[in-house]
Amino acid sequence: AAGTAGAPRAGTETAAGPRAGAGPGAPLDPDALLDALSLALHRYLTDHRALLVSRYELALEATRRPELRAFFDAAGSVFRRPLVAMTAAAGSAEPERHALSLIAWCEGLMFSCAAGSFHAAVPSRSELRTGFAELLRGMLGAGPGPGQPESGGAADGPGGRCRA
Template sequence: MAARTPTSTSRAELIADAALRLLAERGMRGLTHRAVDEAAGLPQGSTSNYARTRQALLETAVRRLAEREAAVLTPDELPVPDGGMDGLVDALALALHRYLTRHRELLVSRYELALEATRRPELREFYDATGSQFREPLKALMAAAGSTEPERHALSLAAWCEGLMFSCAAGSYHAAVPEPAELRTGFREQLRGMLGG
């Protein structure tokens, strides 16, 4: 049986996934075009042919990171806009638990890319634009849950989530992953503080 030749889409995903894996395993210094070729099992020059510059390679990684993060929860697992606090708490706790138990690589690669974006204005602009696809839905969910200041509350909730994810993925709590029930309690406490009741 002949080996299947990757299509441009699957080759692009192979390259981007290998880049994310390298970022998580080796950090920013380990991300080179040649290393991506090796990690993806592609002929030398494949990554350079797809993403000619380092900036293009970083943008490829950011774009794929956003795609993979968006898939952590399937569309039917997202809370309905008028589902109240319980639906929101359940969905957020499920997503956070999945990140910490199944997607640590994504978290670590995101931290690498975020830090690099602080040093590269051209990457900062791309990183922020890509990340906005997550901010707007969170603001809408906060508004639907009864927030009178959805933008401020969305920022506070995202910051709490980011702090917890960092602590459990790369910080001093890296060996301890909260159980879903603990996460639900934490989210409920956060949301009650913001929304009252």
């Protein structure tokens, strides 16, 4: 699972936090969610590369040692549980599945940028934010993204909004 650096906890409220309302159950501010996710992932890719490589080494070792598997799974749940809550608050009809998709996307980017073919080309925070926006739009049906027309596609729902 991706790290939690810079990621807000579900149900928390700060001036720049993802909650638009005053407490648990309040709708999530999509822009704040995108900012938090892109910041957390960018920090891991830029500030914590050695930790990221160590994490992959631990993941491989955990496939051979059950005691490490339990630790690795518990550490991953620290990010997974809040992400499930955030996707649910953002309107996901299937928050567990959507959280898995977001985590898998983050994992793929982290591996590619730490040890894979993109090790010398870390995406900017803006590029990561755009990627998260595209993923969430597909999951939540949040409408067209930057530079996309309001309507005209076969997948558009009422009022030109994309339906999930």
